[in-house]
Amino acid sequence: MEQEPKKMKPIWYFVGLMLSSMGAVVLISGIVNYSDTEIAKTVLSELHPALWWGVVMIAAGLIFLLANRKTTVD
């Protein structure tokens, strides 16, 4: 007998996964750029945008993930 499909995870869960995984990559590259300033010679690079934007993305992603970790939709 065919098994009933599981309930679907909401889109917000996937948004959280994507933001946190991409944010982690941005944060790691921000750390690398911080330690070697020759890598990223862009305008305003002294503000280290990848570093804090990565943190913002991870935080936003975790909020979505945690809020929807147990949620399912019909």
Next chain:
Amino acid sequence: MQSIQLAFSDWLIIAIYFGFVLGIGLYLKRFTKNENDFFLAGRKNSSWVAGLAFLSANLGALELLGMTGNTFKYGMYVAHFYWIGAIPAMIFLGIYMMPFYYSAKIKSVPGYLKLRFDEKTRVLNGIAFAVMTLLVSGINLYAMALVLHTFLGWDWNVSMWISAATVAAYVTLSGLLSAIFTEIIQFFLIWFGLFLVSILGIIEIGSVNDIFQRVDELYKTVSYTTLWSTSADPSLNGMVITWGGIVLGLGFVLSFGYWTTDFLVVQRAFSAKDLRAARMTPILASFFKMAVPFIVILTGLIAIVLANDPKSGFALVQDGGQVNYDSALPLLIARYYPPGLVGLGVTALLAGFMAGQAGNISAFNTVWTYDIYHSVINKKASEAHLLWMGRVATVVGILISLVTAYWAKSFPSIMDYMQAIFSWVNAPLFATMLLGMFVRWITPNAAFWGLLAGMGSSFTLFLAVKFSWIDGRLITLSDVASDMAANFWRAWWAWLICFVVTIVLSFFTKRKPDEELVGLVKGLTPAVSTEGIPWHRRPEAYAVISVLVLIALNIYFW
């Protein structure tokens, strides 16, 4: 120009995006069991999901690049596309039109025309929409390859085929549901991937006030930073248009024509779980729509300031001696974004292109399957057969888009006609819909011939001005006018012709009996009951707030 170089972290972010959209397509396939799931995402979406998808279906990368470039060219008047050129229409759709659409349980906008009028009007609109959608889809694909080739040095063929194959894979697997999921992912990618450009631009120049001040200093006789105060005289604003063209052409006809009748966006509202959620869909989307200028208009103005500051070293790309306005956003990404963030910016643009492609294809497969194939070719098709046909239409639609993209590559000026294409199809359709929903004595034959006359006149006016058969001033009602102004005015005339022809012919042709119009026309349809819904959850309450925000924005930037 020198291509933007991508580091390993940039490629990794792009790979994560492709992994996500393909994974989501595979994951959702198990929940796509019948034609209702495939074409209408099972009609179980919340208003937030449907609302963000409704907005994102329109928020493609071509729009982001084009509107940033247009701001560079025309100034802040471009914000009219996001405010008066969208919000009133979205509110009208949610409050007044959605009850007719949703309650009729139709699967497409042409499906409403069949119920309200007859089969021939449905097929006419279905064919026009299918052709328009594939044309736009192909041009989008070409535009994506052009951007990736120009700024990243990527190969044309590889860009087009990989993105087309990815979209074909996930839409074929799970239809509208996966299209909606990827549209929402695109929404977040665009904000997280591109809003940082505005933030860094503000930091570099000083403040938002400094940006406006410096643009004003550059353009002393023509306003680039106001919305209405210079609209009485077209020579005083960057768009070279009067308020009449903005209100009638953009604010009324083009905007209402697009947002209330274009199936690409309206399909997202059809996927909502109930009537309240469907009505809330465009109203919630209106709040996010009003925020988009904080990316596109702001970056356009930042680009103006930097391009006119010799110390900044910033200049737009020149193609054959002509300024490439669409280069503003990619060049700002290259200016501010270090490795990692560049990948995020590029992925945001890629997501915009691909989600736009998926949106067009999911709308096309529905209209083809129901309004052309099932309506004309195979009336006895089973549900399972229609589901199969939807999947076939997805693959064939993508292949036709690829052919169109190669055609556009050999005929690049086709991109200039995108706005014109919308005015051929959507502007007259809005007149037909408006009369169909609100006037019960409009007849099926009058609707058909009125729609045909509107579409034909819009196309003829376009050719007449293009080849100088008539003086363009007859259409724009002013001595000077930009191409944009001509588009707005042509849409207005097409709408008016369709509107008048439909009304006049209705006096001489046979109307449908009232009992066949119950649920489809105002006056023969019970009013939407909001009983039991607290006031703060009613669509009307959100609509009022949205309109107040719109008024405040227009007054602030008057």
